Amino acid sequence: MSHSLHVGGLVAVGFDPSGNYMLTVSHTGRGVFEVGTWGRVARDIGLAYPDTGYAMGIGPIEGVCIPITELKHETGKLSWDNPDGTLHFEYESGTISISSREYRTSELE
8 A cells, every 4th residue: 555645845744643643744734634544634834833742723722732753854855654553644845645564565675
């Protein structure tokens, strides 16, 4: 399985405690995507950059303090896994690439 999401200006990303929602933080606000369907279920255009490794959720995760992974500014890239480790994400140039861990055979060699 592989999928792509377009999120321009991404600066940080994280998951709610259940792992059902992914919060994105960008230069144009925050978005929440439902894990699996990858449909965006919430959007807020107000700037709300991460503070001390956390960002506040919106929509279905409103008010939840989400631990986040931040973009490496020196490379412009971001790499992370979902909470249960079954999915891997890579971000570069406005695109989040999502792949299942079972298809990442280079890690098994």
